[in-house]
Amino acid sequence: MISDIARRSFGVPSRLIPVEELSGSSAGSRMPEIRPERLTVEIAERVAAVCPTTALKLESHGDRLNLMLDYGECIGCGRCIAVGEGAVMAANRLQCCGGSREQLICSWDVRTGTEQVRAGSPERIRAEIFSWVGRALNIRQLDSGSCNGCEAEIVALTNPYYDLERFGIHFVASPKHADMLLVTGPVTRNMAEAVKKTYEATPHPKLVVAVGACGCGGGIFAASPEVVGGVSSVLPVDGYIPGCPPTPAMLVSGILEVMRRLTGTRRR
Amino acid sequence: MTAGITTSELLRLFDTSLTDAPRLVSLFGRKQDDHKYLHYILDLPDVGYREFAYLVEGVVPSATRVSPAAAWHERELHEEFGVEFTDHPGLLPLRRHSPERRETPQPNEVRSPRLRHGEFLQVQGTGVCEVPVGPVHAGIIEPGHFRFSVIGDSVLHLQLRLFYTHKGTEKLFEGSLANEALPIAESVSGDNCFAHAIAYCMALEKVFGVHVPQRTDAVRLIGLELERLWSHVVDFGALCGDVGFSVPAAYCARIKEDLLQASTRFSGTRYWRAIAVPGGVTFDPTPSAVQDLSRAVGDAAADFAVLARMALETPSVQDRFETAGILSPKVAKDFAVVGPAARASGIKKDVRIDHPYGGYGNFQLDVPCYECGDVMARARVRVDEAMSSARLIVEQLASFPAGEVRPPVSMSGSGEGFAAVEAPRGELLYWLKVNEGRIARCHVRSPSFQNWQALPFAVAGNIIADFPLINKSFNLSYSGCDR
Ligand code: SF4
Ligand code: SF4
Numbered sequence: 001m002i003s004d005i006a007r008r009s010f011g012v013p014s015r016l017i018p019v020e021e022l023s024g025s026s027a028g029s030r031m032p033e034i035r036p037e038r039l040t041v042e043i044a045e046r047v048a049a050v051c052p053t054t055a056l057k058l059e060s061h062g063d064r065l066n067l068m069l070d071y072g073e074c075i076g077c078g079r080c081i082a083v084g085e086g087a088v089m090a091a092n093r094l095q096c097c098g099g100s101r102e103q104l105i106c107s108w109d110v111r112t113g114t115e116q117v118r119a120g121s122p123e124r125i126r127a128e129i130f131s132w133v134g135r136a137l138n139i140r141q142l143d144s145g146s147c148n149g150c151e152a153e154i155v156a157l158t159n160p161y162y163d164l165e166r167f168g169i170h171f172v173a174s175p176k177h178a179d180m181l182l183v184t185g186p187v188t189r190n191m192a193e194a195v196k197k198t199y200e201a202t203p204h205p206k207l208v209v210a211v212g213a214c215g216c217g218g219g220i221f222a223a224s225p226e227v228v229g230g231v232s233s234v235l236p237v238d239g240y241i242p243g244c245p246p247t248p249a250m251l252v253s254g255i256l257e258v259m260r261r262l263t264g265t266r267r268r
Numbered sequence: 269m270t271a272g273i274t275t276s277e278l279l280r281l282f283d284t285s286l287t288d289a290p291r292l293v294s295l296f297g298r299k300q301d302d303h304k305y306l307h308y309i310l311d312l313p314d315v316g317y318r319e320f321a322y323l324v325e326g327v328v329p330s331a332t333r334v335s336p337a338a339a340w341h342e343r344e345l346h347e348e349f350g351v352e353f354t355d356h357p358g359l360l361p362l363r364r365h366s367p368e369r370r371e372t373p374q375p376n377e378v379r380s381p382r383l384r385h386g387e388f389l390q391v392q393g394t395g396v397c398e399v400p401v402g403p404v405h406a407g408i409i410e411p412g413h414f415r416f417s418v419i420g421d422s423v424l425h426l427q428l429r430l431f432y433t434h435k436g437t438e439k440l441f442e443g444s445l446a447n448e449a450l451p452i453a454e455s456v457s458g459d460n461c462f463a464h465a466i467a468y469c470m471a472l473e474k475v476f477g478v479h480v481p482q483r484t485d486a487v488r489l490i491g492l493e494l495e496r497l498w499s500h501v502v503d504f505g506a507l508c509g510d511v512g513f514s515v516p517a518a519y520c521a522r523i524k525e526d527l528l529q530a531s532t533r534f535s536g537t538r539y540w541r542a543i544a545v546p547g548g549v550t551f552d553p554t555p556s557a558v559q560d561l562s563r564a565v566g567d568a569a570a571d572f573a574v575l576a577r578m579a580l581e582t583p584s585v586q587d588r589f590e591t592a593g594i595l596s597p598k599v600a601k602d603f604a605v606v607g608p609a610a611r612a613s614g615i616k617k618d619v620r621i622d623h624p625y626g627g628y629g630n631f632q633l634d635v636p637c638y639e640c641g642d643v644m645a646r647a648r649v650r651v652d653e654a655m656s657s658a659r660l661i662v663e664q665l666a667s668f669p670a671g672e673v674r675p676p677v678s679m680s681g682s683g684e685g686f687a688a689v690e691a692p693r694g695e696l697l698y699w700l701k702v703n704e705g706r707i708a709r710c711h712v713r714s715p716s717f718q719n720w721q722a723l724p725f726a727v728a729g730n731i732i733a734d735f736p737l738i739n740k741s742f743n744l745s746y747s748g749c750d751r
Contacts (some may be wrong), residue, residue, distance in 0.1 A: 015522060028532040030542060052448055075451050078542045078550065079546070141408045145433045148410055149458020149539065153410050156528075159521035173406035190365060190432045191411060194403050220451050226436035242553045244451075245458065247538065 015160045017249075020160070023256065025249040026094035030076030031242065032056075032084070033091030034069060034106070036113025041065060043087045044110045047080040052212070053220065056080055058110075065110040071096055071242035072104040072216035097250045098209070098239045098257025101232070104216065137169045137259065140178035140202065144195045144231065145221075146185025149245040150212040154182065156248045164252065175201040182255070183235070186214040186221040189227040199235050209258055210237045211251070213244040238262055276324055278308060279331050288313050291617075292394035292604045293688070294697055294713035295331065295341035295678075297324075297349040304349055307699065307711075309686065317622060317688065324349075330356040337568040337604035340721055360385055363431045363750075391417035391425050399732065403432045410746035414735070421731040426724040430750055431738040437751040446472055446679045447546055449707055453698070454541050456712055457748030459499065462491045463691035464712075465544035470625060471698040474685030478547045478677050482669040485627035487549045489664050491540045491563070492626075492689065493657040494531055497565070499692035500608075500654035501572055503743045507647055508579050510737045516579045523568050523575075527678040529562030533557065548674030562665040569658035576651040580644075589644035593738030595726040596641055607694020607715045608653065611637050611743050612645035619690035631660055641726070643741040680705045691715055693745060714748035 044067045048058045055073035059066045071094070080088045096103045130165070141154055157164045158171065171180055175198045187195055210231035213219035217230040231237050239261070241254035271279075281290060290310040298305045306325040308331075312318050322328075330353035331338035340362060347349040347361040367387040383389060388398075396419050403411035413429040437456055441449050453468035454461040466488055473480060504518020528538045534557050535543055543549050553561075579585055595605070600613035610617055616637040620628045636652035638645035679702075686699035694715030701709040719742060726736055 015525075028538050030537055030538070052451060076542065077451055142473070143402060143433070144408050145435060145747075146410070147433075147455040147458035147461075148745060149455065149461060149541075151408055151410065152539070156521070156525060159525045161522070161525050162519060171408060175404075185433070186435065188433055188435055190363075190434055191403065194411065194432070198404050214455075216505045220455055221435045221437075221440065224436040224440050226434055244455075244541070245539070 002084060015162055017161050018167070019252075020168075022249045022252045024093050024095055024097075024253055025242075026097075026247060027092045027248045027249070029091070029094070029243050029250055030078050030081075031071060031074060031091045031094055032069065032076075032078075032080050032088045033094075034067065034108055035087050035089060036108045038085070038087035039067065039108060039110050039113055040059055040087070041110055043083075043085055044068075046083050047088055050079040050083055052077055052079065059107075066107050067110050068105060068107045070105045072101060072240055073213060073219070074242060075213050075220060075244040094242075094250065094253075097241045097246065098254035098261070101237070102214070104240055104242055132158075137167075137180050138172045138178050139169060139180045139255070140172055140175045140198070142181050142183045142184045142195065142198050143176075144183055144191045144215075144234075145188030145227065146212065146214055150184035150215070153245045153248055153251060154184070154211070157251055162248045162252060164255075167256070168254065175199075175205065178202050178206070180207040180209060180255075180258075181235075182209050183213055183231045184211045184215050186218040186224075187231060187234050189226055189228055192228050192234055195231075195234050207238045207239060207258060207262060208235050208253065209239045211241045212246060212252075214244060216240050216242055219244065273320075275306075275536075276318055276329050279329055279334050281310075289335075290318075292331065292337045292341075293317065293695070294699070294711065295338055295345070296699065296711040296713070297345045297351060298701065298709045298711075299349065300708075302465060304351060306345070306351065309697065309699070309713075311622075317686075319686070324351055325351045327354050329354055331473045332356050335604070336602045337718065337721065340717065356651065358383060358503070363434045365429065365431070388415045388427050388429075389417075389425065390399065393419075395419050412746050413467070416732055416735070418732050421733065423727055423730055423732050423735070426727045426735075428720060428724060430720060430746060433747045433750040435747075435751065436711055438712060441707045444707055446702055446705055449710070450544065451542075453712075454749060457714060457716070457745040460495060460691045460693065460696075460748070461743065462495050462540035462544065463689055463696055465540075466492060466626075467687055467689045467691070467696050467698040467702075468710075469546045470677065470687035470689065471685055471700045472546045472702070474687055475683040475700055475702050476546075476677070476679050476681065478679075480547060480626070481671050481673065481675060482627070483552075483671040484548050484673045486664055487551075487553065487670055488544065489627040489671060490661050491535070491543060491549075492542045493661045493664075494527060494565070495540065496690075496692045497568070497654050497657040497661070498527045499743075500650040500657070501527075501568070503740070504572075504576060504579075504647060504654070505652050506642070506740050506743075507589070507737065508585065510740050511585060512606060513579065513582070516575055519571070519575050523572055526564060527568050530561055530568075534561045545674065546679060547677035548672075550674065553668075558665050558668055562662055565658050565661045565665075569655060569662075572651075572654060572658075576654075580647070580651070581650050586644070588734075588737065589647055590640075590642055592643040592734050593726045593730055593741060594641045595722060597639070599722055599725045600641065603725075604718055605694075605722050606718050607691070608646055608649040608721070609719050610694065611635065612649045613641035614639045617695075619688050620696050621690060625689065627664065631663060643737055646741040693743065693748070694719065712751055714745065714751070716744040716746070716749040720744050720749050 239258035292311040399416040402413040674693035684701040699711040
């Protein structure tokens with residue numbers, strides 16, 4: 001029987017998605033993207049009004065009007081896209097995964113429009129990755145109270161499409177074996193202590209990555225008295241991956257970006 | 269709405285020792301102008317769902333002795349609403365793990381004849397030892413604590429301590445505008461987010477008497493069945509993985525990913541978040557998208573059928589699956605277990621058949637049922653259901669009704685209502701009370717809340733090394749239970 005199953009896989013082309021395609025992709029995540037050239041004051045006001053979180057908001061500085069988009073708070077509900085008249089579109093690429101909390105926040109002058117792009121050139125990516133991680137990074141996933149949507153996407157990282165192991169990145173069973181804690185969910189009051197203990201059990205040097213709108217800042221649960229807040233309310237966080245849930249491609253990009261920014265300059 | 273019978277008469281009614289006793293679906297509380305109300309929802313044979321509501325005056329007779337499924341519901345009621353029950357075996361808090369953890373007021377008195385708040389039952393005797401596991405587990409899974417008392421390899425007793433992911437979700441609904449609260453419903457249990465969204469929408473539609481167009485029902489049915497299909501496929505793979513058979517596990521993960529990608533092409537989202545809205549859905553599939561999905565589901569089902577047959581015919585898999593983690597029909601009935609776990613223990617119940625909703629009335633549905641109640645039975649139920657879901661999706665795609673998918677609906681006004689759907693893990697119920705378009709109370713009875721109580725009974729007597737397998741065969745959601 002085992003050989004029957006093995007035989008089925010012969011001749012089947014590999015499903016592995018090349019890293020060039022994964023890196024920076026956010027297709028299917030429902031994260032919005034602003035087309036500043038189409039932005040008007042009217043549209044900006046409308047999208048800020050429909051946003052159920054405070055991910056989209058307007059700020060006026062003197063006679064300038066800025067539209068701020070905080071990807072860390074966005075739950076991908078798509079309402080801004082529905083009323084954005086083409087000025088807000090579903091983002092197929094997102095460069096901020098794995099960045100600092102500030103890097104998740106973008107801002108546009110509603111009247112003139114400016115967009116921040118920080119794309120790396122794809123050809124270099126594969127070579128660089130091996131040099132950053134030295135072919136070995138051990139991740140311990142830690143659920144601090146998530147809805148399990150983020151877990152479902154993290155589990156997908158081990159499937160034959162994403163196969164994180166190809167970069168030498170492994171999920172390990174104990175924090176004692178880990179270099180990185182990948183933390184999902186808002187930290188609930190019931191989990192806060194276990195989260196701290198898990199962090200303490202992880203040897204130095206260690207990295208903490210907050211995953212999802214909930215991990216970035218508590219998400220839709222931020223207001224609940226049963227929740228302490230985002231991951232940064234109990235642990236020092238090195239990188240953030242937005243989304244609700246982030247797609248596997250966003251997770252891969254985010255983990256690699258944290259490595260790029262922080263290996264060699266590991267702190268603590 | 270308030271029944272013409274007293275609580276004690278009601279309790280006599282659903283004594284599980286009677287044949288044909290009504291099934292306890294849910295039991296929850298609600299506060300209004302300093303009054304507390306208790307709501308019992310029962311599933312009466314040949315009648316259907318019935319709700320009984322009572323004003324709480326003094327001490328309430330406990331339902332736990334006649335229907336053990338009420339145990340956790342009553343503990344929650346005592347903890348959150350301070351309702352006192354007579355004759356409950358142990359009204360310990362579920363959500364607060366230790367007495368000193370909270371500054372919010374404690375319920376009047378925390379009582380149990382055997383245990384104090386935060387304690388575990390100690391099994392005594394020569395050679396008995398305790399194995400604590402969790403809340404942080406070894407895999408990519410949710411947190412919960414298991415306290416095993418073992419003798420040698422055999423588990424004598426398992427005590428659960430869950431609610432680590434308790435996020436006060438039901439309270440978060442309160443005060444929000446009815447359609448603004450959808451993202452909260454979608455985040456009760458993220459892997460079954462579409463079932464939650466639909467149950468929430470259906471409850472709202474009941475409250476406001478909203479009519480749902482046929483095309484919307486068709487899109488919803490496809491979403492619900494896709495969710496069931498990939499959940500069962502990946503659960504089956506995980507079961508194989510838990511017995512060290514990683515080839516089918518990898519295949520199942522691949523099939524699930526194929527389906528998620530097909531679903532992205534169809535609906536624009538992987539998990540169908542932000543698709544359901546009260547009275548409609550947010551996208552209208554094109555004919556080519558319909559064809560593409562039909563092909564993808566057909567391929568996935570064909571692959572899975574071969575794979576599942578091969579895996580289940582493998583002697584070493586049979587060896588591990590058979591007779592492991594038996595949930596007896598008696599325990600399943602006592603705890604009013606739902607979903608695949610119930611159907612593996614001889615309880616042939618499925619909301620889609622027993623209380624048809626949406627587009628399900630239009631289709632012939634085969635509901636599998638096995639008697640053994642072991643891991644193998646739960647695995648077989650999943651395989652059969654995955655195949656029947658795939659068939660249903662393909663049939664629905666072939667007969668896609670025309671019309672609109674999102675008619676305008678008005679949701680001002682007040683009222684209450686509930687709705688249930690068959691989520692991948694079983695019956696999922698939302699009960700809503702709306703005041704002037706805002707949610708005044710939302711109660712979520714997830715299938716996991718119901719089934720977790722029965723798990724320790726399936727584990728006792730097995731070797732501790734089989735626990736991950738048995739637990740996986742139930743595949744309960746922690747977040748869905750803890751809310
Ligand atoms: S998609 Fe994100 S930014 Fe847009 S309305 Fe929803 S939460 Fe706000
Ligand atoms: S970010 Fe979204 S998917 Fe992730 S835990 Fe929070 S609600 Fe769930």
